[in-house]
Amino acid sequence: MRLDDAIVELEARSRDCERGTSAAAEAERAAEGEVAKAAAAFATANESLSSARERRAAASARAEAQEARRTEYGRVCFERFECIPQRLPEKLGFDETEAVDADVQSALLERLTAERERIGPVNLVAEQELAELDEARIKGAEEAEELTQAIHRLRGSIGNLNREGRVRLLDAYRQVDAHFRSLFTSLFDGGQAHLELVESDDPLEAGLEIMAQPPGKRLSTLTLLSGGEQALTAVALIFALFLTNPAPICVLDEVDAPLDDANVERFCDLLDRMTRETDTRYLIVTHNAVTMSRMHRLYGVTMIEKGISRLVSVDLGGAETLLAAE
Secondary structure: OHHHHHHHHHHHHHHHHHHHHHHHHHHHHHHHHHHHHHHHHHHHHHHHHHHHHHHHHHHHHHHHHHHHHHHHHHHHHHHHHOOOHHHHHHHHOOOOOOOOOHHHHHHHHHHHHHHHHHHOOOOOOHHHHHHHHHHHHHHHHHHHHHHHHHHHHHHHHHHHHHHHHHHHHHHHHHHHHHHHHHHHHHHHOOOEEEEEEEOOOOOOOOEEEEEEEOOOOOOEEHHHOOHHHHHHHHHHHHHHHHHHOOOOEEEEEOOOOOOOHHHHHHHHHHHHHHHHHOOOEEEEEOOOHHHHHOOOEEEEEEEEEOOEEEEEEEEHHHHHHHHHHO
16 A cells, blocks of 8 residues: 555656646747847947947048038138138128028029139249339330330431431532533533433432433433444443542443544543542543553553563553653
8 A cells, every 4th residue: 555655656656746847848838939039139239339339430530521611611611701610601701590501502502603713823932023013014104205206216317317417419410411411521522311210200219310322313211222332321320420420430340342543532531631620639440452551640550571460560650741841
């Protein structure tokens, strides 16, 4: 009986143990669920913490960027407007209570910025440069006025010189023309010739044409005469110039080359007349025997020895005096 009671008691205990085991297993399962929930909550909390840290880091970066922008805007505000940002609305007359369209103001800012950039940077020495330019302008105006006055004086002097030059030129022209007419008639033993101003009414700009009419010919220009006639006409004009304005010496080179013997005699007769009427000494370069025979003194070059030239001088006037004395 005692064994049965022991078995019953043991069975009862076994059942109690099974119930305790079941309760413990149930509690374990409940605890495991709570642990899983806690782990999930912990993971969620970690995720939230990581996200919060990221948001905090981003916010800190944005805050630093905003602080840097605020500092930069403060510097730009001070450079552009010479005041701190807090006083900028008061200085520029902004109404803080008035609603402002940001897009309109942004477009206006862009337009004004573009206009300012087109104008270019501010020249800090513009006032000094303006003063220098103004001084240079005043000096240039004074110099221009002086130049204008000098030009007027110069033009007046040129006008006076032109007037005096016209008077003197016309007077000399009349004298030369009168001597030329007389000498031409003497050289050609007749005929007529004169000087004529052509191409302009102003004597200073006019050209000079020689009109000649040897005996038996029509009046024509110098270019239509023969070579000898041209030479005699030129000689008459040269001597007319020397009669008008004498010179100490006159050199004539081969002027008698195109002349025949009769005209050479006329040339020599005129040369004798010129030596009597003027104080000019005439030096004639010639190979004509008739002309050489009419000269007062001859100069020539001879070569007595081969390769050695010698200047020879003959005083024909002195020779004639000696012959007359004998």
